[in-house]
Amino acid sequence: MMDGAGYVTADGRQIGGELLALHNITLRFGGVVAINDISFDIREGEIRAIIGPNGAGKSSMLNVISGFYTPSQGEVRYKGETRPPMKPYEVARMGVARTFQNIALFEGMTVLDNVMTGRLTHMNTGIAQQALWWGRARDEEMENRAKVERVIDFLEIQNIRKTPVGRLPYGLKKRVELARALAAEPSLLLLDEPMAGMNVEEKEDMSRFILDVNDEFGTTICLIEHDMGVVMDLSDRVVVMDYGKKIGDGTPDEVRGNQDVIDAYLGVSH
Numbered sequence: 001m002m003d004g005a006g007y008v009t010a011d012g013r014q015i016g017g018e019l020l021a022l023h024n025i026t027l028r029f030g031g032v033v034a035i036n037d038i039s040f041d042i043r044e045g046e047i048r049a050i051i052g053p054n055g056a057g058k059s060s061m062l063n064v065i066s067g068f069y070t071p072s073q074g075e076v077r078y079k080g081e082t083r084p085p086m087k088p089y090e091v092a093r094m095g096v097a098r099t100f101q102n103i104a105l106f107e108g109m110t111v112l113d114n115v116m117t118g119r120l121t122h123m124n125t126g127i128a129q130q131a132l133w134w135g136r137a138r139d140e141e142m143e144n145r146a147k148v149e150r151v152i153d154f155l156e157i158q159n160i161r162k163t164p165v166g167r168l169p170y171g172l173k174k175r176v177e178l179a180r181a182l183a184a185e186p187s188l189l190l191l192d193e194p195m196a197g198m199n200v201e202e203k204e205d206m207s208r209f210i211l212d213v214n215d216e217f218g219t220t221i222c223l224i225e226h227d228m229g230v231v232m233d234l235s236d237r238v239v240v241m242d243y244g245k246k247i248g249d250g251t252p253d254e255v256r257g258n259q260d261v262i263d264a265y266l267g268v269s270h
Contacts, residue, residue: 006043009236010251016044018080019188019220020065025074027060027244034060035071036244042188047214048222049231051255052241053265058224059101061241062190065222066098067091079187093121095187099177099194101224107166111157111176112148114165118183119144151183154216155209171202175209182213189213191223195230203227207234232256240265 006016020042027035035057042048050058063069064076067088076083078094086094097118105114152161155175160168165176174194181189194210195203207230213219225231231238232252240248240261248254248261255261 006045009046013045013236015046015236018042019044019078021077022061022064023075023077025061025064025071025076027057027064027069028072033244035064037074038241038244038246039074040239040246040249042220042222043237044220045214045218046220046236047210047234048220049235049238050222050224050241051226051228051231051238051265052247055243056241057244058241059192062098062192062222062224065091065188066096066190089121092184095185096190097181097184097186097188098190099174099181099192101192101196103170103173103177105165105173105177105180108164110162110164111168111179112152112161114176115148115152115179115183116144118151118180119148121184147185148183151179154212155179155182171198171205174198174202174206178206178209178213182217182219186219189219189221191221191225193224193226195225195227203230210234 006014008014018041021039022041023039025035025038026033038061050061052058060069064071067086067090070085078096083091083094106117152158155178157172157175157179160172165173168176178191178194181191191210194206198206210221210223211234214221223234235252237250238248238252238255239246240255240258242264247264248258250258
């Protein structure tokens with residue numbers, strides 16, 4: 001049941017009010033329209049999926065949310081306020097973290113050091129203080145290290161914490177990237193194809209972690225994913241894009257039964 005303050009899921013979970021809303025978003029690259037007049041919202045505590053065929057504009061939409069792209073038209077509202085054009089680091093400081101379709105880790109650094117970079121928005125001391133590692137700089141690093149160690153334990157990567165990322169298999173790299181994003185303590189976590197390239201066992205592990213992050217940390221999640229089994233199992237609501245337009249929006253069951261979605265993407269009623 002949906003109302004202005006939120007809704008209750010089929011399994012009885014209470015979802016809160018609007019965290020982020022996109023109103024009439026259009027994104028153009030020259031004469032190419034990547035996103036065409038799309039509106040939808042993301043509610044506090046929910047897992048919101050964006051699906052659609054390749055080239056639908058899904059990653060472009062995530063880039064608008066995270067500040068990598070500034071929309072040509074439309075409005076982004078976050079926590080009840082209209083968000084002006086911002087750089088990605090400014091959006092990150094507001095509590096939005098993300099992972100990428102193509103893994104973006106520092107291959108020569110250890111898992112621990114990679115995850116520590118997720119705390120950069122929480123580091124307030126200057127370079128000189130950090131170099132001396134004294135006073136507030138030391139206390140701040142110890143506090144950040146403790147939070148990072150909690151994330152490492154939570155995602156069950158303790159045994160590889162000192163391993164250079166470049167030596168890890170693909171599935172573990174994806175988990176490390178999730179850890180780095182989670183270390184930022186985001187209000188909104190954006191996941192761009194978190195299951196891409198994984199085998200069945202790795203997908204099961206990642207699905208479990210996504211659900212646990214949502215449940216135990218209370219993190220709102222917006223994800224792009226092509227595996228429809230994963231989407232239908234994880235998501236509270238799904239928005240469907242095709243050629244830059246929104247063609248469906250609702251619960252997994254509503255989207256699964258939407259004829260426009262079936263024709264454009266699913267192919268048959270799942």
